[in-house]
Amino acid sequence: MKFKLKTLSAMCLFGLTFSVQAGSDLAKQAETISKKYVIADLHVDVPYRLKEKYEDVSQATESGDFDYPRAKKGGLDAPFMSIYIPASIEAEGGDSTAVANELIDGVEKMVAQSPDKFALATSPTQVKANFKEGLISLPLGMENGSPIAGSMDNLKHFYDRGIRYITLSHSLSNHISDSSYDEKRPAQGLTDFGKKLVTAMNNIGIMVDVSHISDQAFEHVMETSKVPVIASHSSARHFTPGFERNMGDDMIKAMAAKGGVIFINFGSTFVSQESIESFNAYKEAGMKFLKEKGVAIDSEEAKAFSKAYLEKNPTKFATLDIVLDHFDHVVKIAGIDHVGIGSDYDGVGDSLPTGLKDVSTYPNLIAGLLKRGYSEQDIEKIMSGNLFRVWQQVEDYANQHRSK
Structure with a gap:
């Protein structure tokens, strides 16, 4: 009996050693992959965070989810800077256009102050070039279309300033689209101007972002857009029944059928x-x-x-595994070509899952994907390949439109 106990102990120890070794190997492989390919995150709320309380994010910061040292540690190469416009500004008669310009000024200041660390990027080509130079790209996405203020001239203005996606509405319905968070649905989807805006965004080369909008508005976008659309920071409603802010299976499939991509939000209240x-x-x-x-x-x-x-x-809090479940689900129903990362870092407060608390933790996500059997090629698509494809399609369509 004594011998058997010793043997059992040895077997347990061997099993533990094997498990630790396997975990260590996955971590090393994940670390390698995180530096080998571009990691793009479609939604990082740094600009508004700095507007409320300025910090030099080129250095380590005491607060927030993003700074340069943590981004480099995590392998983050292209965080889309969210030009977030609170719905209350438009609702209270404020100048959301001016706020958007102020936030873009702030991103440009970040680059000007640290040109050895950050660079602007308005195309997949620029992101890839910056990656080769070791620079973190800061492409721009506008969260809430209220700064357009009913003017196609404003659309052109913000395109010229670098905006490459627009989330049509936010927490309240606006002059473009009804919001998933707003009980009032005056347009019953997109407004007439909203439908014209989607077409104009196609023609100029700005991705249409369906995160935040109502289900009916999503249907209108799918009917109107001539190019693939994105959900910059949404998750799968399959796991959160009744939460319209996330996307239902039929929506994900419809978006994928037209080449679109859902970028998974990490927030605990989005995934759990x-x-x-x-x-x-x-x-x-x-x-x-x-x-x-x-x-x-x-x-x-x-x-x-x-x-x-x-x-x-x-x-x-949610866990890394729960977040991975959302990636698995999208891949299962729509395919590997239609999912990416839209963490909402600096935008969901302290509700981030265990294992994904800030921008240093993308290797944890990669290790989790490896553990679940995803290939390196699959992971590259999730990290940036799917973004580059849809972004390039939008850009190509606009170039063809302008050449006619």
Whole structure:
């Protein structure tokens, strides 16, 4: 019996050693892949983060999910800088066009201050050239089309400033499209101007982004667009039933059939139903507290309540495996050519999953994909190949249109 126990112990130890070795090999392979190919992330909210509280992201920063050292560690080469325009600006009669220009100015300042680290990029060709030079590209995507302000001249202006995708609406319906978050759906999809704008975006070479818009608006986009469209930071509704902000299976398939790509959002409340329910319970308790006590949301009483609630009911974060489930699902129903990365770093607060807390962690995602049997070629498509394909198709269509 004693011999058998020793043998069993040796077998367990051998198994553990094998497991650790296998994990180590995957980590090394993931690290190699992360540096070998371009990693593009379609949605990183650095510009608005810096507008609210400036930090020099060319150096290590104490807050946020993105800075240069962490990006280099994670192999990030082309984070699309989100020119995020809060819906409240337009709703309250503010000048969202001016805010968009201010945020683009901020990205250009980042590049001007650190030309040895960052570079602008307005095409796949430029991203690839910057990659060869060891520079992190900062392409631009506009989150919320309100800065267009009903003017095709503004569309041309923002194209000239480098915008290469536009998320048609955000948390409220606007003059372009109804929003998935807004109970009011005045256009019942896209507005008449919105349909014209989609055509104009096709013609000028700006990708149409269907993240945030209502299901009916998505249908209108699919009917109108002559080129593939993207969802820059959405996940699969299959795992979050009833959450319209994510994409249903039929939507993903329809988008893929026209060559489009869904870029998976990492936020816990985008990928995990348990996280959604946990957050909703916290939100409901908070609103009840504010109403009963008659205090403001930014009051000391409210902050104390939040702290006490979260100590008793910790946030239920998603995991790396849950995020990987979304990639698997899209590949299963639509194919490997129609999924990519749209993390929403710096945009979803502290709700990021374990294992994917900031831009240094893309190798964890790659290791997870390897563990699930994805080939290096598959992973290259997810990291940037699918983006480059759809972006180039949009660019080629616009060039053909201009040559006629």
